Amino acid sequence: xxxxxxxxxxxxxxxxxxxxxxxxxxxxxxxxxxxxxxxxxxxxxxxxxxxxxxxxxxxxxxxxxxxxxxxxxxxxxxxxxxxxxxxxxxxxxxxxxxxxxxxxxxxxxxxxxxxxxxxxxxxxxxxxxxxxxxxxxxxxxxxxx
Numbered sequence: 239x240x241x242x243x244x245x246x247x248x249x250x251x252x253x254x255x256x257x258x259x260x261x262x263x264x265x266x267x268x269x270x271x272x273x274x275x276x277x278x279x280x281x282x283x284x285x286x287x288x289x290x291x292x293x294x295x296x297x298x299x300x301x302x303x304x305x306x307x308x309x310x311x312x313x314x315x316x317x318x319x320x321x322x323x324x325x326x327x328x329x330x331x332x333x334x335x336x337x338x339x340x341x342x343x344x345x346x347x348x349x350x351x352x353x354x355x356x357x358x359x360x361x362x363x364x365x366x367x368x369x370x371x372x373x374x375x376x377x378x379x380x381x382x383x
Contacts, residue, residue, distance in 0.1 A: 240373050248371075252363055253283050260355060268348060270338055278337050282330055282352070289329060293322050323353055 240248070257279050265275040297318055298308040310318060327349050335345035 244371065248367055249287075251367065252360070253287070255363065256356065256359055257283060259359070260352070263355075264348075264352070267351070268338075274338060278334065281333065281337075285330060285333075286326055289326055290322070293325065297321070327353070 257276075261276045261279045262272060264270075264279070265272040268275070301308045301310070301314070327346075330349060331342060331345050334340070334348055335342050338345070338348075340348070
C-alpha cells in the first residue's frame with residue numbers, strides 16, 4: 239500500500255508532468271497560443287481533480303444506497319469510468335469553446351483528443367511511477383500479528 243504522502247506526490251507529479259507535456263503538444267496540434275492552451279490545460283486539470291473527488295463521492299454513495307456497499311464489479315467500473323469522462327466532457331465543453339473561441343464541435347473534438355491522450359498518459363505514468371517508487375509490500379510477519 240502507498241502512504242498518503244506518496245499518493246500526494248504521485249498526484250502532483252501526474253498533473254505537473256501532464257501539463258508540461260500536453261500544453262506545448264496541444265498548442266502546436268490545435269494551432270493556439272501556448273499561453274491560451276496552458277491556462278485551459280491547468281483549468282481542465284483542476285476541474286478534473288475536483289470533479290473526480292465529487293463524482294467518486296456521489297457514485298460511491300449511490301452504490302451504497304442502491305446495493306448496501308460501494309464495491310464495484312467490473313461492469314460497474316466500466317460504467318464509472320464512462321460516466322466520469324462523459325460528465326467531465328459536458329462540464330468542460332463550453333469552457334473549451336469559449337476560451338479558445340471555437341465551435342462546440344471543434345471543442346468536442348479537442349476534448350476527445352485530450353481524453354485519449356490522458357488515458358495513454360495515465361497508463362504510462364502509473365507504470366513508470368510504480369517502477370520508480372514501488373508500492374511497499376507488507377511484512378508477512380507484521381501482518382499476522
